[in-house]
Amino acid sequence: MSTKKDPKSLTESERRQRDADRRKKVAVSQHGPKVLTLSLKEPDVFAAQQLNRASLDHCVKCTICETACPVLAVTPLFSGPKYVGPQAERFRHGESVDHSLDYCSSCGLCTLACPQGVNIAELNSMARAVMKADHMPIRDFLIGETVLMGKVMTPIAPIANAALANKPIRIAMEKIIGVHRDAPMPTAQSQSFVSWAKHHKRPAGPAPRGPVVFFHGCAGGYFEVQTSIHTVEVLEYLGFEVIVPTQGCCGLAQQSNGLFTQARKTVTKLCRQLRAAGQDLTIVSSSGSCAGMLKHEAHEIMGVDDPALIDVSTRTRETSEFLMELEDAGTLPHSFQRIDMTVPYHAPCQLKDQGMGMPAIRLLELIPGLKVVESGEGCCGIAGTYGLKKEKYDVAQAVGQVLFDMVIDTNPELAVCDTETCRWQISKSTGVPTVHPVSLIHRAYGLGD
């Protein structure tokens, strides 16, 4: 291709030709004729991605992934993980063979359920990044910019909140950038976590259990400030010194929107920042999905092999996971006050994907009187930013419907869930206030006001 045309104005056949040309180029220059071209623009970062591709040969077509897919369950527009994953991947040589792939929410439940080790969701995410490379909606750039959103909204919190509650503004937002008018939006806080942390007084005296690093994530920094504060106070109560290094975003929203180039930079930078706080320290996070990004997604989906990431990923623990490690070692104090309550608990898909079970259930049931009812549902529908998009909104709501009913039936006063966007989705759709497990632990330790 000699002349460069605006990719948006390419016809389908021109696009195909362009994909094919490009494939040839990479094929000849990098890997010989039988190349596996997935990340066309960065062919040197995808060793892990090649492994994803190799895993498709393990598929025995058992359909277990299909039964686990929450999107396939609610819409015939999506052909499902077995088809768009291992089956379509066989035919992909750079170009996209099945555009229904865009309906995949990247929830990862297919990979989790597959007994043969096929990295289905990872294949889907990689293929989507290629598919969307040249016609990325402006909206998908914007909602990937989570830090920016927080920075802009925090100083003008009341105005931002009023705007987001304003119907005409939301309709305009839907028309212009494609964020559905009824989609859940975070509530801007007038104080960011970082500014709280600056004024926060640490408990006097040395911390008997030594230091840990707290990774708050963008949402935990700007919107879910309370969750971050509770986490720090619980950790300090337990005798840890909590270090909060200056930190950016993990890039998850960019990654799930197919913006791999940006996301790779974002996550690598974050890892450097977290490492700067101390080389051997445990990193604790109350952002269920961001912890997953650090632990495995950045490496497994985007093929990031930076040693900083590898180091950080092995040291990262989700908060409930961390507290249960203390419990299993016999060092978690049981000085809990009674909370007589039954709460619905939903483990977000991206938390389940970490393959550690549901530590929050065991943790919460250490509190006398507290009964936890697990949702039994795979995904709430939001899947990061998926459920915000105007063309996905109805699918996302249908995905979450059984969960919403279950939450309301179990306890209309309070629900528990480990990831911010999922909490927004659940409380927006049910009207039930939804908190991170650590907030109940905070209360049971008597740390509330």
Next chain:
Amino acid sequence: MTRVVVIGGGLAGLMAAARLVDQGAEVTLVTFGIGGLQLSHGGFDVLGYTPERVDRPFDALDDFIAAHPDHPYARLGTQGVREGVAFACTFFGDLFVGNSERNWLLPTAVGALRPTYLASPTMIAADPRADHDPVVVVGLRQLKDFQADLIAGNLVKQQIPARAIVLDFPARIREADASGLTYARAMDRADYRADFADALRKQLSKGEKALIPAIVGHRTATAFTDLRDRLGSPLAEIPLPPPSVPGMRLNDYASRHLQDIRVRWILGSRVVAIHGHDRRASSVDVATSGHIIELKADAFVYAPGGFESGAISLDSYGKVLETHLGLPVQVPEGQLIGPDRTAEQPLFRSGLATDDHMRVLDQQNRPVFENLFAAGGVLAGAMRWSEKSGEGIAAASAVRAADAIGDLA
């Protein structure tokens, strides 16, 4: 409290976990993916062929054991198999029905008659020995895995009066190709069942029995009886290739129930190593995302399945391996794969050897660890598919292993 780690979430792992909880143990179940139970036909096989078709498995077992001294049933004994079946009946409750010690004979999705010991209550009316009603096999235009004319044709060849019809009845509007699960989700709704019953009733004559694909409800337990009542005719389900809704009903019930009774459930991570010394295992390593967690326990039940789940494999040098922990494998003598593709392949009898307590043995027939037990498809000596013995082996070995752990404590 005895702490036990169960590895594998197929029928064997599920049964072991349930039995251990009954005994008061604290159980962690680690399973890399969802187990094979969800792919099953919804019944429970004990012994179907020796290779002659078996009518009463418990009458045939003593002879079968005598003829197959290396078979898991030889470790368990007829009585042990009975205990396994009894426990499965208690655990699954009315999801299974027996046939007074006889095998049911139920049509498959190709119209063969297949023996099984316990059946889903939604299928038993299909047993041709139950009545002489003429059969209508009901296909659905949008469900490609169920060819009504093929099934009816094969039933006719077996002297069962049958005809085929095909309904044009999508699971979702404008969906041309749906799975059985998509249908089952639609059937969970009363309005869909009512419409379906209306469409089907018009096609049936008085006295005919309708055999439909196994799609009548995934989560609504009463969907089947409700549809049958609305239809007013005898009705039975025929299992489909996966996604198998009857298998999902069993698997969903079992995994949900075990989590409700607080079996610690770790889905999606592989057990990659076992540690111990002086013939006592002390912990296993679980490769969760990002890092390894070490699970310490007093005993371990290893139920990772067989060749079909990848737990037993054949490398390019022709060596048979236990893939995850490198445990010693018992391999049949002689040629492992014969030239006749349709004949029995001895390779598939490879697996772990155990003592009568289901403890894994090494080449010198000593337990590898005093507290490491194996159950299910990983055991050596069986041809589960052709014998139709898979569930019987899984449940009975799981019960035996769990009881042996109870005795350790």
